[in-house]
Amino acid sequence: MGYCHDRSPRRGVGIIGLSASRGWAARAHLPALAAVPGFELRALSASTPESARTAGEKYGIPLAFGSAGELVRRDEVDLVVVNVKVPHHRELALTALEAGKMVLSEWPLGNGLAEAEELAAVAETKGIRTFVGLQARSAPQLRYVRDLIAEGYVGEVLSTSVIASGRGWGAEFEPGGAYLLDRTNGASLLTIPFGHTIDAVTMVLGEFTDLDATLATRRPKVRNQVTGEQARMDVPDQIAVNGVLEGGAVASVHFRGGLSRATNFHWEINGTDGDLLVTGDSGHLQFGQVTVHGARGEDTALAELPVPAAYSTLPALAGRSTEMAYTVAHAYEQIRADLADGTHHVPDFAHAARRHRLLDHIERAAGF
Numbered sequence: 001m002g003y004c005h006d007r008s009p010r011r012g013v014g015i016i017g018l019s020a021s022r023g024w025a026a027r028a029h030l031p032a033l034a035a036v037p038g039f040e041l042r043a044l045s046a047s048t049p050e051s052a053r054t055a056g057e058k059y060g061i062p063l064a065f066g067s068a069g070e071l072v073r074r075d076e077v078d079l080v081v082v083n084v085k086v087p088h089h090r091e092l093a094l095t096a097l098e099a100g101k102m103v104l105s106e107w108p109l110g111n112g113l114a115e116a117e118e119l120a121a122v123a124e125t126k127g128i129r130t131f132v133g134l135q136a137r138s139a140p141q142l143r144y145v146r147d148l149i150a151e152g153y154v155g156e157v158l159s160t161s162v163i164a165s166g167r168g169w170g171a172e173f174e175p176g177g178a179y180l181l182d183r184t185n186g187a188s189l190l191t192i193p194f195g196h197t198i199d200a201v202t203m204v205l206g207e208f209t210d211l212d213a214t215l216a217t218r219r220p221k222v223r224n225q226v227t228g229e230q231a232r233m234d235v236p237d238q239i240a241v242n243g244v245l246e247g248g249a250v251a252s253v254h255f256r257g258g259l260s261r262a263t264n265f266h267w268e269i270n271g272t273d274g275d276l277l278v279t280g281d282s283g284h285l286q287f288g289q290v291t292v293h294g295a296r297g298e299d300t301a302l303a304e305l306p307v308p309a310a311y312s313t314l315p316a317l318a319g320r321s322t323e324m325a326y327t328v329a330h331a332y333e334q335i336r337a338d339l340a341d342g343t344h345h346v347p348d349f350a351h352a353a354r355r356h357r358l359l360d361h362i363e364r365a366a367g368f
Helices: 024-035 049-059 068-072 086-098 113-126 140-150 190-205 325-341 349-366
Strands: 011-016 039-045 063-065 079-082 102-106 130-133 157-165 208-216 221-224 230-232 238-245 250-256 265-271 274-280 290-296
Touching: 011 024, 011 068, 024 039, 024 325, 039 049, 039 068, 049 063, 063 068, 068 086, 079 086, 086 102, 086 113, 102 349, 113 130, 113 349, 130 325, 130 349, 140 190, 140 274, 140 290, 157 190, 190 238, 190 250, 190 265, 190 349, 208 349
Parallel strands: 011 039, 011 079, 039 063, 079 102, 102 130, 157 250
Antiparallel strands: 157 265, 208 238, 221 230, 238 250, 265 274, 274 290
């Protein structure tokens, strides 16, 4: 349920790709680390020495470098966070592993299955602890759903259905987001929101034992929302996966690019004794911004199921569940507990490679 705190010394963290102007690291990792006892942000690297110095001054981080190689060589850094675009994950994660550092890489781990398997193999050979940012499974709401299923809230699970919107990959794209439209970059509707969501679904209900899939690009041309210029998109904007999960439950998952005027995240779990419903405003389940409803037995209608307080043991995050840092902080708290207790609850590079295999299987099943 919750995670216990210990009195271990703080571990030094270095973030590769922390910008002074924008980005996921500033919005999520910085406030998350500030909320979790046991970590200290000690270093950052950026694309140039000047940008690194600017970021270091803005955030009060003492060690700021213009290259990842300088960061990973510092003794003050115990855990290296790889927070850059997907095509650069492999190179930078390998740099950290070669320096003997623990690594937390954003998801997707690699640009495709081969890179993910290579990184997992290197980490295993070197015996280095690794973590991957599949933080949806750390969200209190989803750990609560997992436990409700395990405790028999719905009885035997008969089926599950997900319908979701990716927010991105619709008719328009944001400036700077063109790289998400190019399949060769490995950052797509399939790998990002679908990948995060399917990881949480399988955490709760088990892995697929059989599946079929359809992938399609229904909008091969999309528009820059600022300039109006057209750009080519060759990643799927429609994903439909149907199959059977461990235990026999039938699963249906449909992701659409953009946003719908109707439903943007709706996940039902139907069982012999009850039903659960998880809803949110987009298919980016990694943000953890969802609500849980349920009904069972003689109940005639769904009712909200508030998440028990024991699922969040971070006082600094009280009342902040809508922030981007919320699930990331819970992932860091679980990393802290794993390192203190010698457990392996947070997904590592080997887990990430398995998840990449599922995505590869889906692409092959769809002939995409």
